Amino acid sequence: MIATGRSDISRIKARGSAKSGAEHWWRQRVTAIANLLLVIWFLVSAVSLSGAGYEEARAWLGGQFNATMMVLLVISLFWHARLGVQVVLEDYVHGRGLRLAAQIGLDFLTIALVVSCLLAILEVSLGS
Amino acid sequence: MPEVDRPLSPHLQIYRWHLTMALSILHRATGLALAAGLLLLTWWLTALARGPEAFATVRAAIDNPLGGLVLFGFTLALLYHLANGVRHLLWDLGYGLGKEEAFRSGLVVLGFAGLGTLLLWLVILAF
Numbered sequence: 001m002i003a004t005g006r007s008d009i010s011r012i013k014a015r016g017s018a019k020s021g022a023e024h025w026w027r028q029r030v031t032a033i034a035n036l037l038l039v040i041w042f043l044v045s046a047v048s049l050s051g052a053g054y055e056e057a058r059a060w061l062g063g064q065f066n067a068t069m070m071v072l073l074v075i076s077l078f079w080h081a082r083l084g085v086q087v088v089l090e091d092y093v094h095g096r097g098l099r100l101a102a103q104i105g106l107d108f109l110t111i112a113l114v115v116s117c118l119l120a121i122l123e124v125s126l127g128s
Numbered sequence: 129m130p131e132v133d134r135p136l137s138p139h140l141q142i143y144r145w146h147l148t149m150a151l152s153i154l155h156r157a158t159g160l161a162l163a164a165g166l167l168l169l170t171w172w173l174t175a176l177a178r179g180p181e182a183f184a185t186v187r188a189a190i191d192n193p194l195g196g197l198v199l200f201g202f203t204l205a206l207l208y209h210l211a212n213g214v215r216h217l218l219w220d221l222g223y224g225l226g227k228e229e230a231f232r233s234g235l236v237v238l239g240f241a242g243l244g245t246l247l248l249w250l251v252i253l254a255f
Contacts, residue, residue: 054183081163120177
């Protein structure tokens, strides 16, 4: 019940989201809380890394803690962004076919970018 | 759009703008900007993996007045979206939904984003 944000009574009375709205709402908030923590780490890191050269940046991301945090950041940020942009597309892209195409395109783009980021982190992390 | 035969609520332009309305649309606008900003993060990470030359290209793109302005804008958008996101989470828990409270928390969010951005950039530029 908690994982979807829906109560049993809402199901019995057949009220509330008919599809996956509650799940979407819940995931957006869970990733928001994760982002809050991860972005604070990211901002501190970004400030300390400002002006860093190639070697310094690579050594930084090569550390186990930073690599782990960066993987978590990438997953959480892209997940949250994907959920947010989906709602914007639902609001402003009219026509069923076009909207469907936009949603599929968004999924493809998100997954492609996430895989690129994760492979890059892995490569730096394993190579140093 | 098909014609509808029922009363419709006044459209957005009818209302007098006030702070909470502006902040609401700003949350979506900054969210979209930050989603686009993820492209920059992807570029930075992949360049770091590819090698010194690719990394130098990214640095050249960022390390100039225009690039700095873009990063400053992203910092402002990020801190605003972060603080206003906390405001949204508090609303979800049932806090601060009153008219006056929502107005005041809006000012707090703006203050946090503005001052936080200035502070971060002072540290970046000073060291």
